[in-house]
Amino acid sequence: MSIYIDPEIAVSLRGYEVPEKLGFGTAMAPVMFRAVWQDGCWSNGELIPYAPLTVDPAAKVLHYAQSCFEGMKAYRTEEGGAALFRPEMNAARMAYSAQRLCMPSVPESLFLDGVRVVTAHCTNLVPSNSGESLYLRPFLMGTQPDLTVSASNSYEFYVIASPSEAYHSGNMRLWIEREDARAAVGGTGDAKVGGNYASSLLSIGRLRERGYDQSLWLNPANRQNIDELSGMNFFAVIDGSLYTPALNGSILEGITRHSLIQLAKGLGYTVVERAVPIDELLEQIASGECSEAFACGTAAIISPISVIGDGGQEYSLPYTPGPVAEHLRQALLDIQEGRSEDTYDWMKAVEPVNS
Amino acid sequence: MSIYIDPEIAVSLRGYEVPEKLGFGTAMAPVMFRAVWQDGCWSNGELIPYAPLTVDPAAKVLHYAQSCFEGMKAYRTEEGGAALFRPEMNAARMAYSAQRLCMPSVPESLFLDGVRVVTAHCTNLVPSNSGESLYLRPFLMGTQPDLTVSASNSYEFYVIASPSEAYHSGNMRLWIEREDARAAVGGTGDAKVGGNYASSLLSIGRLRERGYDQSLWLNPANRQNIDELSGMNFFAVIDGSLYTPALNGSILEGITRHSLIQLAKGLGYTVVERAVPIDELLEQIASGECSEAFACGTAAIISPISVIGDGGQEYSLPYTPGPVAEHLRQALLDIQEGRSEDTYDWMKAVEPVNS
Numbered sequence: 001m002s003i004y005i006d007p008e009i010a011v012s013l014r015g016y017e018v019p020e021k022l023g024f025g026t027a028m029a030p031v032m033f034r035a036v037w038q039d040g041c042w043s044n045g046e047l048i049p050y051a052p053l054t055v056d057p058a059a060k061v062l063h064y065a066q067s068c069f070e071g072m073k074a075y076r077t078e079e080g081g082a083a084l085f086r087p088e089m090n091a092a093r094m095a096y097s098a099q100r101l102c103m104p105s106v107p108e109s110l111f112l113d114g115v116r117v118v119t120a121h122c123t124n125l126v127p128s129n130s131g132e133s134l135y136l137r138p139f140l141m142g143t144q145p146d147l148t149v150s151a152s153n154s155y156e157f158y159v160i161a162s163p164s165e166a167y168h169s170g171n172m173r174l175w176i177e178r179e180d181a182r183a184a185v186g187g188t189g190d191a192k193v194g195g196n197y198a199s200s201l202l203s204i205g206r207l208r209e210r211g212y213d214q215s216l217w218l219n220p221a222n223r224q225n226i227d228e229l230s231g232m233n234f235f236a237v238i239d240g241s242l243y244t245p246a247l248n249g250s251i252l253e254g255i256t257r258h259s260l261i262q263l264a265k266g267l268g269y270t271v272v273e274r275a276v277p278i279d280e281l282l283e284q285i286a287s288g289e290c291s292e293a294f295a296c297g298t299a300a301i302i303s304p305i306s307v308i309g310d311g312g313q314e315y316s317l318p319y320t321p322g323p324v325a326e327h328l329r330q331a332l333l334d335i336q337e338g339r340s341e342d343t344y345d346w347m348k349a350v351e352p353v354n355s
Numbered sequence: 356m357s358i359y360i361d362p363e364i365a366v367s368l369r370g371y372e373v374p375e376k377l378g379f380g381t382a383m384a385p386v387m388f389r390a391v392w393q394d395g396c397w398s399n400g401e402l403i404p405y406a407p408l409t410v411d412p413a414a415k416v417l418h419y420a421q422s423c424f425e426g427m428k429a430y431r432t433e434e435g436g437a438a439l440f441r442p443e444m445n446a447a448r449m450a451y452s453a454q455r456l457c458m459p460s461v462p463e464s465l466f467l468d469g470v471r472v473v474t475a476h477c478t479n480l481v482p483s484n485s486g487e488s489l490y491l492r493p494f495l496m497g498t499q500p501d502l503t504v505s506a507s508n509s510y511e512f513y514v515i516a517s518p519s520e521a522y523h524s525g526n527m528r529l530w531i532e533r534e535d536a537r538a539a540v541g542g543t544g545d546a547k548v549g550g551n552y553a554s555s556l557l558s559i560g561r562l563r564e565r566g567y568d569q570s571l572w573l574n575p576a577n578r579q580n581i582d583e584l585s586g587m588n589f590f591a592v593i594d595g596s597l598y599t600p601a602l603n604g605s606i607l608e609g610i611t612r613h614s615l616i617q618l619a620k621g622l623g624y625t626v627v628e629r630a631v632p633i634d635e636l637l638e639q640i641a642s643g644e645c646s647e648a649f650a651c652g653t654a655a656i657i658s659p660i661s662v663i664g665d666g667g668q669e670y671s672l673p674y675t676p677g678p679v680a681e682h683l684r685q686a687l688l689d690i691q692e693g694r695s696e697d698t699y700d701w702m703k704a705v706e707p708v709n710s
Contacts, residue, residue: 024503026502028412028413028500050412052410053409053410053412054408054409055407055410056408057383057405057406057513057515058380058492058515058517061416061417063422063424063492063494064553064556065549065550066549066556067417067420069418100554100557101554102557102559137502139417146380146381147379147490148380148522149556149586150556150559151556151559151560160413162413162502180542181540181541181542182539183539184537184539185575186535187537187538187575188550193420193550193553194419194420194550194553195549195553196550197418197419198420198421198422198543198550199539199542199543199550201419201421201456201504201505202454204505205457220539220541231504
């Protein structure tokens with residue numbers, strides 16, 4: 001598919017300076033990819049200057065949250081180029097999220113075109129310290145101006161990008177969320193859609209006041225098993241083996257989760273995917289059987305968990321970061337940042353384009 | 356609070372013609388109200404021409420569905436003016452929805468200013484046939500361009516309007532949704548937020564293919580009791596009494612529901628708010644104890660239910676529309692459209708302004 005490259009982007013890119021203090025997802029790259037779905041087909045994509053969108057006040061996305069997104073990263077390679085980590089998995093997950101909200105899928109080729117062309121033109125913006133990257137945010141939204149509760153008849157797909165640090169640096173203090181839920185059984189928990197995040201904001205606000213960083217969400221069916229953090233999956237090391245909640249329909253299948261399971265097995269760890277009851281885990285932390293716990297995600301990479309708070313009680317993990325988390329984080333980053341052989345064929349190099 | 360009136364709106368309003376075929380929520384009035392929240396305070400409101408919004412591609416609303424809305428109506432009065440139905444209840448509900456998603460509340464005075472000024476300038480656009488009205492859609496959205504999962508630090512509040520017919524005309528065929536859920540226990544079901552509607556779109560798409568109009572959502576805790584339809588509450592007439600699901604945290608408290616309960620009691624009906632198990636109701640339909648069922652909502656007013664489908668089976672209601680639904684619908688519309696005395700003080704007249 002041919003991609004239109006707006007000549008204006010050269011100006012935007014030349015004038016852009018990567019900020020010294022990166023943060024996560026706040027400094028936006030000066031270009032974006034766009035494609036439009038109308039009358040049953042996708043337009044060709046275009047790379048244009050980053051600019052405010054024009055959205056009709058009655059657009060479905062603003063009222064009925066008909067939108068989904070992905071999070072992925074381009075890493076700087078040793079040769080000064082850039083590479084994407086398993087982008088086809090993001091394309092597949094976005095297709096799943098789209099169908100869950102009755103949206104047309106973005107074809108894999110269009111999705112990959114979008115993330116590749118943004119990366120190719122922004123190679124100079126990919127930060128080079130370990131753990132930093134160009135965070136890419138593809139998203140799809142329903143734009144039809146119509147207040148009936150029904151699927152939109154028009155959509156826009158964008159890829160925006162942000163030179164970023166890891167989402168969480170340092171140890172995380174989790175709060176077990178026993179009141180609110182981020183998703184329902186039969187809901188949208190396994191799709192990457194806005195509503196899951198919207199419903200988590202109140203919990204995040206509450207726990208921050210109490211000195212915690214993230215909510216630990218329980219399964220909505222039994223309020224007992226661990227599901228995930230918002231935007232991150234959960235792992236614990238128990239008697240030397242890795243445990244992570246099995247996919248159950250309300251957990252988002254993280255691409256980092258998927259990759260870590262494969263990587264850990266390759267490194268000789270036993271990895272168990274099963275229901276992880278929170279009370280059992282708390283006992284295992286108290287008894288020392290659980291030696292470490294961590295969260296993983298594209299944005300967060302691997303973030304060690306130092307404390308799990310439950311009402312008035314706190315359960316401290318003995319090792320933060322623990323040796324297993326450190327081992328896996330390094331092994332993953334070594335592949336992503338091109339220091340070790342990519343035996344799984346996860347990295348997709350992107351040829352830089354200098355505008 | 357002083358409201359800025361953009362002089363351009365006179366031009367917009369003069370050039371506007373109410374379409375002959377109204378539909379619901381598709382023809383938008385040519386003006387809108389806007390106020391902005393920044394640095395902890397609300398700006399003054401302004402009435403401006405209806406026009407596309409400029410939204411940053413990284414705005415929270417597009418990614419994390421941080422938005423909530425209201426639905427309300429302005430009715431044409433006998434004197435040719437317009438009146439709003441219980442607007443302070445919409446203001447209160449929007450304040451509740453906002454806090455559920457960590458958003459600042461729109462103060463009641465600002466909310467009422469917004470709906471009043473739009474109505475006042477659009478009085479000529481309020482359609483005059485019974486059941487038609489000017490549908491008003493206040494909405495609030497997080498606009499901060501920042502990809503971290505956290506509450507926005509800036510918001511925009513709008514009121515847009517649409518001359519509309521009732522949302523559903525005629526009898527509705529419902530489908531009992533036994534797989535998907537619109538909201539979780541501990542989720543956002545009792546707040547008017549986009550995610551509830553987004554998660555319902557797939558079900559609506561499926562049931563339309565099967566010849567049904569709306570999903571009948573079950574309570575996410577037990578998958579047995581009736582919660583609501585998307586955007587409408589549920590009532591059944593059993594042995595002459597009205598039954599409606601009691602509020603339980605996953606049902607949106609409809610203002611029409613609230614009003615009908617009061618109105619029905621005033622008209623001598625027994626009204627029971629309690630859990631309504633779907634299997635019990637289906638037996639009561641089969642045995643004839645349940646003589647009618649209907650849905651109610653601001654947009655839908657009262658819409659009789661003709662059939663409830665459950666997998667391969669269909670349960671037909673004997674009376675559609677039934678006498679109780681007809682009686683209540685007429686009593687409600689008589690108040691809303693100014694034909695009977697407003698003993699409950701529900702209607703708030705709005706002085707027309709001719710631009």
